[in-house]
Amino acid sequence: MISVKEAKSILKNTCPIGACELQDLNLAVDSITAKPIKASIEIPAFDNAAMDGYGIAWSSDDNYQVVSTIQAGSKKINNIASGQACRIFTGAKIPQGVDTIIPQELIKRKEDTIYFDKQRIQKGANIRLKGSQNRAGDTLIDQGVLITPGILGLLASVGIDKVSVYKKPTVGIILTGNEIKTVGSELEEGEIYDANGPILKGFLRQLGINTVETVNLKDDEKLTSQTLVRFLASHDIIIVSGGISVGEYDFVKQGMQQAGVKELFYKVSQRPGKPFYAGANSGKLVFGLPGNPCAVFTCFSQYIKPSILQWMGHSDCWEPSGFLPLENTFSGKNGFTHFLKAKKSQNGVSILSGQESFNLFAYGEANVTVEIPAEHSIKAVGDRVAYYNL
Ligand SMILES: Nc1nc2c(c(=O)[nH]1)N[C@H]1C(S)=C(S)[C@@H](COP(=O)(O)OP(=O)(O)OC[C@H]3O[C@@H](n4cnc5c(N)ncnc54)[C@H](O)[C@@H]3O)O[C@H]1N2
Numbered sequence: 001m002i003s004v005k006e007a008k009s010i011l012k013n014t015c016p017i018g019a020c021e022l023q024d025l026n027l028a029v030d031s032i033t034a035k036p037i038k039a040s041i042e043i044p045a046f047d048n049a050a051m052d053g054y055g056i057a058w059s060s061d062d063n064y065q066v067v068s069t070i071q072a073g074s075k076k077i078n079n080i081a082s083g084q085a086c087r088i089f090t091g092a093k094i095p096q097g098v099d100t101i102i103p104q105e106l107i108k109r110k111e112d113t114i115y116f117d118k119q120r121i122q123k124g125a126n127i128r129l130k131g132s133q134n135r136a137g138d139t140l141i142d143q144g145v146l147i148t149p150g151i152l153g154l155l156a157s158v159g160i161d162k163v164s165v166y167k168k169p170t171v172g173i174i175l176t177g178n179e180i181k182t183v184g185s186e187l188e189e190g191e192i193y194d195a196n197g198p199i200l201k202g203f204l205r206q207l208g209i210n211t212v213e214t215v216n217l218k219d220d221e222k223l224t225s226q227t228l229v230r231f232l233a234s235h236d237i238i239i240v241s242g243g244i245s246v247g248e249y250d251f252v253k254q255g256m257q258q259a260g261v262k263e264l265f266y267k268v269s270q271r272p273g274k275p276f277y278a279g280a281n282s283g284k285l286v287f288g289l290p291g292n293p294c295a296v297f298t299c300f301s302q303y304i305k306p307s308i309l310q311w312m313g314h315s316d317c318w319e320p321s322g323f324l325p326l327e328n329t330f331s332g333k334n335g336f337t338h339f340l341k342a343k344k345s346q347n348g349v350s351i352l353s354g355q356e357s358f359n360l361f362a363y364g365e366a367n368v369t370v371e372i373p374a375e376h377s378i379k380a381v382g383d384r385v386a387y388y389n390l
């Protein structure tokens with residue numbers, strides 16, 4: 001049995017960073033840039049109006065003659081001579097001769113003559129200058145940056161429609177257990193609803209992995225190894241739920257061996273999720289999660305989620321979200337790290353009741369997982385503990 005720290009360190013050192021792919025801009029949010037991105041054009045590409053109003057060439061005149069109207073997107077734009085003005089709207093290209101836009105609120109207009117108070121505006125006002133956002137050749141985004149909606153806007157503004165990002169892994173889920181029924185079907189004697197499939201697919205969806213091959217398997221050694229072989233041929237990461245403990249109908253460990261998966265570790269000194277298995281095969285990762293749903297939740301969030309994030313190019317994905325004082329006492333099993341359903345408030349974090357690994361009730365209220373390390377398994381009120389946002 002290894003410690004939580006050792007298990008995380010093995011995965012951190014084993015998990016590859018995915019290949020690069022060109023992703024459509026509209027699908028690239030939450031991906032990580034695999035290369036720096038430069039602009040090939042300057043933005044704004046032309047001087048344009050920042051306000052709806054009137055464009056003039058600044059002079060000592062106190063009135064101007066409106067001679068044209070320019071809408072955003074207008075293509076045919078006549079020059080403006082001294083003493084003339086154009087009616088102009090936000091985003092419209094500034095004509096030759098115009099150096100100032102007067103917002104319409106400051107204008108008095110009588111037929112085609114406009115007047116305004118020169119004290120209320122300065123020469124050069126309300127013009128967005130060509131190249132004032134970026135010049136052609138400027139680096140807009142470095143490599144290794146999380147793509148936010150703001151970045152999508154920036155890239156679109158310079159005409160970039162595809163981005164080089166780290167590829168997301170393809171994931172396959174194998175749910176084992178004769179007793180497992182998918183929600184929506186009728187339960188018979190001794191059967192239970194599959195909670196692990198929704199937990200795992202929910203986590204994957206949060207990571208932007210929406211297409212996941214999932215199979216339900218009866219507890220059968222041959223079927224388990226055959227399915228693993230098939231999944232290894234078509235997925236980067238394989239997650240198996242249940243069947244990894246020591247029961248007579250637990251076949252996942254043997255199945256891994258038969259499918260040629262090399263064991264990275266088996267059993268971690270943690271609660272829940274002690275019989276957690278991780279293996280590798282030709283750059284692919286295979287996880288055997290103990291079937292109890294809270295063990296599945298914990299093993300995914302503590303190990304598989306950071307591995308997938310690392311695969312997708314993220315750094316610092318193994319650290320807790322923060323540290324807070326504990327609001328109740330806790331006494332755990334010595335030598336085991338405990339991952340606990342908990343509720344975080346502004347000033348502290350409270351461990352919820354119902355910590356058994358079958359018991360999902362506290363997830364209705366929990367917003368964090370608290371980690372109580374194996375070395376200090378007894379905690380008093382006020383002790384600072386690490387927490388992970390759910
Ligand atoms: N003699 C021992 N027995 C057990 C040990 C042990 O060390 N010695 N470890 C216990 C711990 S801890 C865990 S966790 C479980 C892990 O068992 P398995 O990975 O073999 O999982 P199963 O036996 O298939 O299932 C365990 C439990 O979880 C329920 N389950 C399974 N799949 C689902 C699902 N998709 N959705 C909801 N619930 C599921 C299943 O019905 C069982 O109740 O082993 C202990 N035993």
Ligand code: MOO
Nearest residue numbers: 272273274295357
């Ligand atoms: O490894 Mo467990 O403690 O029942 O989840």
